[in-house]
Amino acid sequence: MSAVPPGITVTGTLQRQAWIDRVLPPVEMVRPGLWSVPTPFPGSPLRYVLSYAVAYDGGVALIDTGWPAAEAWDGLVGGLAEAGWDIGDVKAVLITHGHGDHMGLARRVREHSGAWVAMHEADAHPEHQHYRDLRDFRRASDEALRQRGGLAADFTAARQGTGPDASVFDEFTLAVDRYLPDGGKPLGPGSGLISVHTPGHTLGHTCFFDGDRNVLLTGDHVLPRITPNISPAPGQADDLLGMYIGSLRALAGTAVDEVLPAHEYRFRGLAERVNGLLGHHEARLGEVMAAVGAAPGCTTVAVAGALRWSRPWEAMVGPQRRFAIGEAYSHLVYLDRVGYLANKGIADDGTGVDSWYPLRDAGPRLT
Ligand SMILES: [Zn+2]
Numbered sequence: 001m002s003a004v005p006p007g008i009t010v011t012g013t014l015q016r017q018a019w020i021d022r023v024l025p026p027v028e029m030v031r032p033g034l035w036s037v038p039t040p041f042p043g044s045p046l047r048y049v050l051s052y053a054v055a056y057d058g059g060v061a062l063i064d065t066g067w068p069a070a071e072a073w074d075g076l077v078g079g080l081a082e083a084g085w086d087i088g089d090v091k092a093v094l095i096t097h098g099h100g101d102h103m104g105l106a107r108r109v110r111e112h113s114g115a116w117v118a119m120h121e122a123d124a125h126p127e128h129q130h131y132r133d134l135r136d137f138r139r140a141s142d143e144a145l146r147q148r149g150g151l152a153a154d155f156t157a158a159r160q161g162t163g164p165d166a167s168v169f170d171e172f173t174l175a176v177d178r179y180l181p182d183g184g185k186p187l188g189p190g191s192g193l194i195s196v197h198t199p200g201h202t203l204g205h206t207c208f209f210d211g212d213r214n215v216l217l218t219g220d221h222v223l224p225r226i227t228p229n230i231s232p233a234p235g236q237a238d239d240l241l242g243m244y245i246g247s248l249r250a251l252a253g254t255a256v257d258e259v260l261p262a263h264e265y266r267f268r269g270l271a272e273r274v275n276g277l278l279g280h281h282e283a284r285l286g287e288v289m290a291a292v293g294a295a296p297g298c299t300t301v302a303v304a305g306a307l308r309w310s311r312p313w314e315a316m317v318g319p320q321r322r323f324a325i326g327e328a329y330s331h332l333v334y335l336d337r338v339g340y341l342a343n344k345g346i347a348d349d350g351t352g353v354d355s356w357y358p359l360r361d362a363g364p365r366l367t
């Protein structure tokens, strides 16, 4: 469970020990003027989110904030205090992507500090906040499950457990003050911090290269051990896996001293980890091709059920069931785009149910 992937060197050894011990890692000064501030992520197997504070404008800029929960807020405020800063010293909030564990406390930080908040336009634009409220989101999720071929048993499984409640959902609709353009310098020309658009995990996912310290803050794009979920939002048909593969390849040549992810622990060996992630998806694409080859005309849900997961398919319930189906779907969409499969089930108006047919015998090479 805690094995380190080959080729990478763990530099956040205290963080890794905390991960193994199932406790919150300590606040650390990673470099002069750059702190790692962990916040609890209640109810998630990820257990904590690593926010980062960078010296800026007489105070700090925060990169990611944590999940909208009281204990995460206390962790953020207390963690900043350990680093020598007050929450009122936060001048800017840069968000890697529009997931609740990264942007969830941004509104509250802004209210307490007057900081401006920035995110990539693709994750921040109101047009991309597809859902009016939690009910609307659930309706869209169920419609997507139906189109993927979900049967009664899948709906039952997907509705088990608890998802986000309405109060948390409200925190996800955040009006940002600025957008983060690819290659931009969000903290101004005097800072070495550069935003790097890395779509895939979400459309607007952005990493931050800190040229002053030669480190890369990777959000959820590159994590040391976990493979980030590549799963379209309900109603979304973009080739997210294709984008993710492109974003990974674009980063592989970046020479950085250390990778600072938003979960797990810091490490060295970006190129090796990128290669490992590409290898993971190459194997996954092969598995998907084999599943479709064995049952032409199958639905996305049937493919998902035929893949290997970390636990038995029957035990994949609640959001996990939906993420797994989304993960299978993103691989199928990619294979469709590169001409390895065809989906004959989806009508032009998108009202049909997926029905996948192979056009080749095996999946593509990525590595
Ligand atoms: Zn995420």
Ligand SMILES: [Zn+2]
Pocket (backbone or CB within 6 Å): 099, 101, 102, 220, 262, 263
């Ligand atoms: Zn995350």
